[in-house]
Amino acid sequence: MAQTQDGPEKGAGAVRRDFLELVAWSTLGVGTLVSLWPFVDSLNPSADVLALASTELDLAPIEEGQRVTVKWRGKPVFVDHRTPQEIEAARATPLSELRDPEPDEARVQRPEWLVVIGICTHLGCVPLGNRPGEPRGEWGGWFCPCHGSHYDTSGRIRKGPAPRNLHVPPYTFVDNTLLRIG
Ligand code: FES
Structure with missing residues (x-):
């Protein structure tokens, strides 16, 4: 005599119920995946965000002594083609005179190019x-008139209420004249 679902041989009703449960669970799994997809997809950066993740700048037309501003992730970035005098002034400053002591050498990849985020740290x-x-x-760098902060030719805070140097964003020289910020 055939045994029930607990025995080695299941009845036709039990097999059908198992099959229906399997279908129900499979459907639930697919449904969950489908409903999760828009959420997972929304975690990926959109094309316009990716486009803004980095900014490239052709350095060739920027003459020595010239400064330009580019936008990166909604922020102004100052790119300064420094003169030898500006580099010398930045490097001759003793760290003991600085509120946020950082050697100029640690703030630039190439001495003639200073790249800083143009937002006062106050x-x-x-x-x-x-x-x-x-x-x-007073130090030939930048001046924030909001409350009178002075920055030097390395973008370091020298006077006024700002606590930190102008921040250096991540950047690379793609080649001799192409700068990529971000
Ligand atoms: S915001 Fe620049 S000095 Fe206050």
């Missing part, structure tokens, strides 16, 4: 000095 204003004719402060 309360976030954009300092002056990156356009011709703007005041550069």
Whole structure:
């Protein structure tokens, strides 16, 4: 005599119920995957975000002594083609004179190119000095008129309420004249 579902041979009703349970679980699995997909997909950065993740700048037209501003992830980045005098001024400064001591050599990859985020580390204003004719402060770098912070030719804080140097973003020289920020 055939045994019940607990025995070695299942009845036709039990086999059918097992099959229906399997189908139900499979459907639930697929349904979960399908409903999760928009969520998982939304975690991937969109194309416009990816495009803004890095910014490239052709350095060839930027003459010595010239400064340009580029936008990276919504922030202004100052790119400064420094003169030998500006490099010398930055490197001759004793670290003991600095509020946020950092050697110039640690802030640049190539001495003639300084790349910093143009946001004052006090309360976030954009300092002056990156356009011709703007005041550069007492150390020839940048001047934040919001509350009077002065930065030197390495973008280091020298006077005023800002606590930190202008931040250096991640960047690479793709080749001799192409800079990639980000
Ligand atoms: S925001 Fe620059 S000095 Fe206050």
